[in-house]
Each structure stands twice: as structure tokens, then as C-alpha cells.
Amino acid sequence: PNTKGQIDFHNVSFTYEGASGEPVLKNITFTCLPGETVGVIGSTGSGKSSLINLIPRFYDVSEGSVEVDGMDVREYNLKELRGKIAVVPQQTMLFTGTIAENIRWGKENATEDEIKRAAAIAEAESFIKAAPEGYDTLLGQGGINLSGGQKQRLSIARALVKQPEILILDDSTSAVDLTTEAKIKKSLKEYAVELTCIIITQRISSIKDADKILVLDDGKLVGSGTHEQLMADCQVYQEIHYS
Numbered sequence: 513p514n515t516k517g518q519i520d521f522h523n524v525s526f527t528y529e530g531a532s533g534e535p536v537l538k539n540i541t542f543t544c545l546p547g548e549t550v551g552v553i554g555s556t557g558s559g560k561s562s563l564i565n566l567i568p569r570f571y572d573v574s575e576g577s578v579e580v581d582g583m584d585v586r587e588y589n590l591k592e593l594r595g596k597i598a599v600v601p602q603q604t605m606l607f608t609g610t611i612a613e614n615i616r617w618g619k620e621n622a623t624e625d626e627i628k629r630a631a632a633i634a635e636a637e638s639f640i641k642a643a644p645e646g647y648d649t650l651l652g653q654g655g656i657n658l659s660g661g662q663k664q665r666l667s668i669a670r671a672l673v674k675q676p677e678i679l680i681l682d683d684s685t686s687a688v689d690l691t692t693e694a695k696i697k698k699s700l701k702e703y704a705v706e707l708t709c710i711i712i713t714q715r716i717s718s719i720k721d722a723d724k725i726l727v728l729d730d731g732k733l734v735g736s737g738t739h740e741q742l743m744a745d746c747q748v749y750q751e752i753h754y755s
């Protein structure tokens with residue numbers, strides 16, 4: 513069977529080193545199938561970022577196991593594992609340099625076409641074209657300023673240029689308007705059918721149409737299913753929906 517881009521959590525518990533008290537993640541089990549879009553929702557501090565940090569091994573599980581492509585992440589060469597995964601962090605990190613350099617960061621040999629394609633999927637093309645020097649426009653000191661949402665779109669383009677198997681968006685469209693966000697999700701589906709996509713969010717509208725949504729509450733997985741299923745049987749999800 514095709515397991516490229518598959519993610520499996522088996523009874524995962526996690527405690528930060530040196531932290532006392534309850535684990536941050538408690539006995540979590542789920543599967544993301546290849547090509548699926550999976551949403552992760554839950555209140556602040558519920559463990560969403562901690563959960564996704566285990567996939568590229570930014571941290572290791574305390575109990576249980578995490579598998580990527582059917583293999584325990586601890587059995588991979590770290591570089592190989594991380595080559596499969598692109599994470600768009602909550603905080604966008606752009607540097608002083610051109611737009612193209614910022615997109616290419618982490619994949620220095622990316623071609624011009626690859627950069628443009630990534631920018632197009634991330635819905636960044638129009639504002640890049642409108643910038644004074646296009647892709648050669650300088651950002652940061654001495655350069656132009658971008659809005660929060662534009663920075664997030666560059667950050668998504670930067671992740672896509674790596675052509676990952678797994679794309680993780682950690683609240684990375686929070687500053688993007690809903691129409692643009694919908695366009696990004698649509699083009700992600702069209703251009704990268706095989707890409708497994710995990711979307712962490714605080715707003716249900718961002719993940720309503722996901723193949724599966726995981727609901728975290730205080731480190732526990734309290735719901736898993738489609739929007740319709742969760743609206744029918746997950747109280748925490750309903751509370752988020754109506755809040």
C-alpha cells in the first residue's frame with residue numbers, strides 16, 4: 513500500500529523535559545492518510561503545537577510512537593525525515609534579502625520556476641508582481657514592508673518550494689483573509705494532490721472541509737472526524753463552533 517505522506521500516532525504521551533505535573537499530550541492515537549488534509553483544533557494550550565512538533569522530531573515522545581511513511585521517526589536519519597516535512601511556524605521568519613531569496617531559503621538550488629510555482633500556490637504572486645522589483649524586491653531593512661498576511665503567504669511559499677510530502681501549517685493563515693485562505697487551500701489541492709496537509713487553527717472555517725479534524729482538549733484527543741460528525745457528537749467542537 514502507498515504510505516508516502518502517511519502519519520501514525522500510536523498511544524503517544526509527551527512531557528517536556530524537566531516539566532512537572534500532567535503530560536502535555538495524553539495517549540494520542542490517530543492516522544493521517546497520504547494526501548489527506550487534517551485539521552487540528554483546540555483552545556490555547558491544548559497541545560496542538562506540541563503534537564506537530566513530534567512529527568519532524570523537534571521533540572521525542574515520552575511514550576508510544578510516531579510513524580511517518582510507516583516507519584518510526586526515531587529510525588530515520590534526521591535529515592531524511594525532515595526533508596519529507598515542511599512546517600510553517602506560527603511566527604513568520606523573514607530576513608533582509610529579496611523576496612526570491614526568502615522563498616528559496618532552505619532549498620538554495622530552487623529554480624526560478626519552482627519559486628514562482630510555490631508563490632502562485634501560496635497566493636503570493638499578485639503582491640510580488642506589484643512590488644517595485646518583483647521577485648528581486650528587497651525585504652526588511654532598506655526594503656519594503658509587507659502585511660502580516662503577505663508575510664504568512666511568503667512563509668507558505670517557502671515551505672512549498674521544498675516539495676515536501678507533508679506540509680504542516682501552524683496557525684499560519686491567521687492573518688490571511690478568508691477568501692485568500694480558501695484560494696490557497698484550493699490551489700494546494702489542485703497542484704499537490706499527494707501532499708498530506710496538517711492545518712492547526714483556532715477557527716473552524718479554516719478546516720471545515722478537511723478530510724478529518726482532530727479536537728484537542730487539555731492534551732487529550734476528545735474528537736476525531738469530519739466537521740459534520742463532530743458537530744453531531746463532539747461537545748468541545750460544538751463549543752468552539754458556537755463561541
Ligand code: DGT
Pocket residue numbers: 528529531536554555556557558559560561562563
Ligand atoms: P496555542 O499555540 O496557544 O494555540 O497552544 P497549543 O494548543 O499549540 O499548545 P502548546 O502545544 O503550545 O502547549 C501545550 C502545553 O505545553 C501548555 O501548557 C504549554 C506547554 N508548553 C509549550 N511549549 C513548552 C515548552 O517548550 N516547555 C515546557 N515546559 N512547556 C511547554
